[in-house]
Amino acid sequence: MATRWGICGTGRISHDFIVALETLPAKEHQVVAVAARKLEDAREFAKRHNICRAYGGYEELARDPAIDVVYVGVIHPHHLSACLLFTNAKKNVLCEKPLAMNTKEVQQILASAKMNDVFFMEAVWTRFFPAFVEIRRLLTQEELGEVKMVRAEFGVPLTHKPRCVQKELGGGALLDVGIYCLQLISMVYNGEKPECIQATGVPLETGVDETVVATLKYSKNRLAVLTCSLRMELPNDAVIVGTKGTIRVPYPVWCPTSLVVNGKETQYPLPEPCLPLNFTNSTGMRYEAEEVRQCLLKGLKQSAVMSHADSLLLAEVEDEIRGQVGVVYSQDCQ
Numbered sequence: 141m142a143t144r145w146g147i148c149g150t151g152r153i154s155h156d157f158i159v160a161l162e163t164l165p166a167k168e169h170q171v172v173a174v175a176a177r178k179l180e181d182a183r184e185f186a187k188r189h190n191i192c193r194a195y196g197g198y199e200e201l202a203r204d205p206a207i208d209v210v211y212v213g214v215i216h217p218h219h220l221s222a223c224l225l226f227t228n229a230k231k232n233v234l235c236e237k238p239l240a241m242n243t244k245e246v247q248q249i250l251a252s253a254k255m256n257d258v259f260f261m262e263a264v265w266t267r268f269f270p271a272f273v274e275i276r277r278l279l280t281q282e283e284l285g286e287v288k289m290v291r292a293e294f295g296v297p298l299t300h301k302p303r304c305v306q307k308e309l310g311g312g313a314l315l316d317v318g319i320y321c322l323q324l325i326s327m328v329y330n331g332e333k334p335e336c337i338q339a340t341g342v343p344l345e346t347g348v349d350e351t352v353v354a355t356l357k358y359s360k361n362r363l364a365v366l367t368c369s370l371r372m373e374l375p376n377d378a379v380i381v382g383t384k385g386t387i388r389v390p391y392p393v394w395c396p397t398s399l400v401v402n403g404k405e406t407q408y409p410l411p412e413p414c415l416p417l418n419f420t421n422s423t424g425m426r427y428e429a430e431e432v433r434q435c436l437l438k439g440l441k442q443s444a445v446m447s448h449a450d451s452l453l454l455a456e457v458e459d460e461i462r463g464q465v466g467v468v469y470s471q472d473c474q
């Protein structure tokens with residue numbers, strides 16, 4: 141039986157997600173409905189992607205009984221309301237990153253998912269790429285010895301995009317791109333909470349973070365450094381340094397198609413998209429979609445690779461870094 145997807149939001153990432161699903165067998169993944177704030181947007185999107193049902197409003201999608209899981213692809217200030225709508229309607233959910241604006245919102249979403257006994261995952265797609273599966277294998281088998289340092293960077297010029305810079309649209313480097321560095325660091329350090337975080341940054345006139353540098357210290361003197369920026373193109377790679385070896389995750393670190401382990405490079409090519417994509421390597425969202433399917437088939441309510449605790453940790457560390465840099469969203473004051 142195919143996993144029947146409903147799509148919430150008809151923006152750029154929703155388009156790419158559907159193109160990624162189309163790289164998977166149709167007998168396993170089907171998009172059966174889409175909802176937008178405006179019916180004409182939903183209809184146009186449905187026509188472009190050959191989706192049979194189009195709704196003008198997310199509530200109708202929540203009421204559709206013939207959906208196994210909803211993909212939430214709206215901008216992050218609207219993740220809380222959308223996720224609560226779908227979890228309360230007993231729908232399984234895959235929600236785009238960042239899961240919400242702060243820890244308090246993430247807690248509300250996760251509590252609702254638990255209370256309604258539905259599957260829920262933050263769409264940290266990077267973790268499901270073959271290169272990241274290999275990183276976890278190398279770490280589990282202790283092939284690097286003890287990891288002592290992780291450095292990760294993600295910076296691209298995005299200040300021309302309103303969603304990335306306007307505070308009310310959830311702008312800011314950390315939540316948009318820095319989260320990818322943070323999720324890598326958290327994965328390597330096995331979901332541990334940092335003992336100490338020191339962050340500094342450069343704000344934009346809009347009050348959100350343009351560039352952030354943060355150092356994180358973990359138990360046993362293990363360190364990490366992350367840099368993220370909406371202003372400048374950084375190398376956008378990462379290194380994981382252990383006592384017995386080093387992994388380099390080359391550009392693009394958030395969706396890598398290669399890995400360099402102790403100097404030896406391995407390629408992990410992606411399938412070609414059937415339509416032009418909005419973002420780099422988006423067909424790689426197929427791996428998170430397949431994780432969702434496998435979890436649903438097993439009756440799991442969360443993924444072991446990107447768990448509720450993982451989402452909570454990301455939000456807590458993001459809150460701490462934002463606090464130190466001085467970025468406050470209206471949601472923090474509610």
Ligand SMILES: NC(=O)c1ccc[n+]([C@@H]2O[C@H](COP(=O)([O-])OP(=O)(O)OC[C@H]3O[C@@H](n4cnc5c(N)ncnc54)[C@H](OP(=O)(O)O)[C@@H]3O)[C@@H](O)[C@H]2O)c1
Nearest residue numbers: 149150151152153154176177213214215216236237238303
């Ligand atoms: N995984 C990745 O690689 C990746 C890449 C890019 C973005 N993202 C994440 O995906 C989310 C969407 O990003 P995007 O670039 O696709 O955004 P987008 O195209 O600008 O907007 C996505 C949707 O959000 C809703 N929306 C936009 N502005 C709104 C507003 N002012 N008020 C209420 N709703 C609004 C609209 O839904 P309707 O269609 O219903 O009107 C829109 O179609 C973000 O949370 C972002 O962090 C992830």
